Amino acid sequence: MNGPDINLTLAPELRLFTAPSRRAERVPTTIDGTSSLGHVVESAGVPLTEVGRLLVDGREAPASYVPQGGEDVEVEAVERPQPVPGAPLRFLLDVHLGTLARRMRLLGIDTAYENEDIGDPALATRSAAERRVLLSRDRGLLRRREIWAGAYVYSDAPDEQLRDILGRFAPHLMPWTRCTACNGTLHAADKDSVGELLEGGTQRSYDVFAQCGDCERVYWRGAHHARLELIVSDALAEFGGGVTA
Template structure:
């Protein structure tokens, strides 16, 4: 057997048991794994990793672990540009678009509310989610570590927070600054909205809505009609609050 030493830094410790957080630990290896596979054995999904140093040298996920290696895994650096150093970071996706797993329906709605292109299907299985992320160049948002560990997934993030507002703040902070266009997407199907004359939607309006509102938008996908009703100010306040929280430093 070969012995190596492993350490994870920053938020990568969220995936480890308490006794392995923020410390180095020895590990016996009886095969010849890649450094990606070895690190994932401890529960750390590879899309969360931005840099791996082995004996102080930056390596790729394909590096084969050797006896005596000292392995250090780092998360995304918020304050430093390590683009010329890292050998594991994939090419950034442009524009930024998301796909949310089946447990993040409320987050998907909040992201759409903020104007972010977010795919979501309540009946999608893991294979379909991973395939969509790769095929359409989307960042996979999930609460499922196993899904994030799928080899085909290159861009993904494990959402730590459990409440939808906090999840929105977390994603905005992680991927910001973003060019947000709130209320530009359909909350039901994610397609863009377009302004329409009142006469175009008059037939589907309730009498009270018809009396009190003049400006309307329609989804270009499913045809749902939107207007700035009594709920609009509350939703706008929620988006503004999330954006403000995301801009403030954590802690």
């Protein structure tokens, strides 16, 4: 038997999560009288990681509130920049976000990344254990209760993905300080100390090097540096928060 209805209004940026038939500004939504407001919103397709304030008849309510028939419920989008209390701002990205992970590391953001599909339970467990914000385009993964914090990545284009995350979380940027391969910390290295790791042409052509303290990978300003410099300069120009090396 169908229960009573509430009038559910989603913020415009949240309507992409719902079926096309439910993307009107105000949608009658059937409730059962026992499910929480958070469950109702998730049942509409919206991950709670993307939800800001919940308003019931104009008054703020928690996700645990059980809505009643005839109420008007407004679901606001998450606040930007989004505060992440209680831990240093660190991230964990799933297997599909490798390019974004490398760009975040390029900007000095602490970014763990799984380059193999270890499964949703393991990702959620790592997010909780290391207190990392889990970034994914998988709505089901973001609905897992054990994650510490999470965020949906709205675009599939790396440039827009990076802008989205920088605008949402406003992380402090410290370009050229992290290894893009493993997330370790880079330190200056002289040519003699890393010479055996370099090809002859690189040894002859470059004098300034950095090395990862974890995986020992060596970096220099090679052929791709101009492209990387553009990523860094664009991020600093729009979002600030760091200095170039």
